[in-house]
Amino acid sequence: MTKRDRTDKLAGYFEVASVEHYLIIDPEAREIIWHRRATGGTLNPPQTLREGVLRFDSPGIALAVADLFPAP
Secondary structure (H helix, E strand, O other): OOHHHHOHHHHHHOOOOOOOEEEEEEOOOOEEEEEEEOOOOOEOOOEEEOOOEEEEOOOOEEEEHHHHOOOO
């Protein structure tokens, strides 16, 4: 994960009104940083996930975090 992923790319993607989610997947840290648009267009605080299920109510997708990384 680079500084550019957390700054320029994040800002650029959320300039597009239809983008609701932006994930930064860090395979070394085995974590996902999830940015998502809130109602009204503002951004929710980012959420860091290392386990559990990542649920996108829109469009209705659920991903097990463990399935995104190879077994240790």
